[in-house]
Amino acid sequence: MARIIGALASSHIPSLGTALSAGRQQEPCCKPFFDGCLPVLRWLEEEQPDVAVVLYNDHGLNFFLDNLPTFAVGAATEYGCLDEGWGKPALPPFNGYPELSWHLIDSLVEQEFDIAMCQQLAVDHAFINPLRLFWPGENPPAIRTVPVAINTVQFPLPRPARCYALGKAIGKAVADWPTDEKVVVIGSGGLSHQLDGERAGLINKAFDEMCMEALLHDPAKLARLSSRDLLREAGAQGAELIMWLAARGALHGTVSKIHSSYHIPIANTSAGLLALANR
Ligand code: DHB
Ligand code: FE
Numbered sequence: 001m002a003r004i005i006g007a008l009a010s011s012h013i014p015s016l017g018t019a020l021s022a023g024r025q026q027e028p029c030c031k032p033f034f035d036g037c038l039p040v041l042r043w044l045e046e047e048q049p050d051v052a053v054v055l056y057n058d059h060g061l062n063f064f065l066d067n068l069p070t071f072a073v074g075a076a077t078e079y080g081c082l083d084e085g086w087g088k089p090a091l092p093p094f095n096g097y098p099e100l101s102w103h104l105i106d107s108l109v110e111q112e113f114d115i116a117m118c119q120q121l122a123v124d125h126a127f128i129n130p131l132r133l134f135w136p137g138e139n140p141p142a143i144r145t146v147p148v149a150i151n152t153v154q155f156p157l158p159r160p161a162r163c164y165a166l167g168k169a170i171g172k173a174v175a176d177w178p179t180d181e182k183v184v185v186i187g188s189g190g191l192s193h194q195l196d197g198e199r200a201g202l203i204n205k206a207f208d209e210m211c212m213e214a215l216l217h218d219p220a221k222l223a224r225l226s227s228r229d230l231l232r233e234a235g236a237q238g239a240e241l242i243m244w245l246a247a248r249g250a251l252h253g254t255v256s257k258i259h260s261s262y263h264i265p266i267a268n269t270s271a272g273l274l275a276l277a278n279r
Helices: 014-021 031-035 038-047 098-110 125-134 160-175 205-217 219-223 227-234 237-249
Strands: 003-010 051-056 071-074 116-118 144-150 182-188 255-266 269-278
Touching (some): 003 125, 003 160, 003 237, 038 125, 038 182, 051 237, 071 098, 125 144, 125 182, 144 237, 160 219, 160 237, 182 237, 205 269, 219 237, 227 237, 237 269
Parallel strands (some): 003 182, 051 144, 051 182
Antiparallel strands (some): 003 269, 071 144, 255 269
């Protein structure tokens, strides 16, 4: 049976993707963030996972307000990059894994998550940046991917408890997948940030630190938050934290911390990284 070896949760700040492309990782603004990834890169080098299930939020590019699923699973052979307004990224498409995608879809529907199924899906920085961060120098990363998109664009958002439960259902689906593959779950988004409106620039370090601690020891505490709690404490886009909670939900063994880092400010967002092993 396939095995989830851990979860990697990371912010997906677009300017960090740009910094990566330009080789500016050592500049003062970016260095603490990229240095914070090094222990994770070493862990990945040792573990060599076969598949990444990527929990991310589309930013109104593949899905828009006219057609916005709460949960969507990609089932394509590859996932191309979207033009986010500054030109189509010069990146090849990411590798899919349709067989596992369909297994996940079957299992999730069986577990009463009536997700949207996408045989065509293009991805934005939320999917792209963590993969480029964790598999630098691979273009595209060799790892096969299954994208799982969670709505954070249009209210009502799925409740944190529901996202945590989705993660648990993904964990069960992977455990039932009859191969000996190693699977890593990625949660992309957060931490606290608000990009527009009266509270633009909001960062809540105390809340971020509480979340990182709770994700390790007491994720159910975060699952008790409401969407409004998240909005109030973490800002409008800080609601992306539900991706971290969903990724944590997929870990069903003994969970331990591999590494974490936290750095502000880059752009308008606190940049966090949390890597958890699942044994
Ligand atoms: C930023 C952060 C995001 O999560 C995002 O989707 C877009 C921009 C930022 O910090 O600039
Ligand atoms: Fe975002």
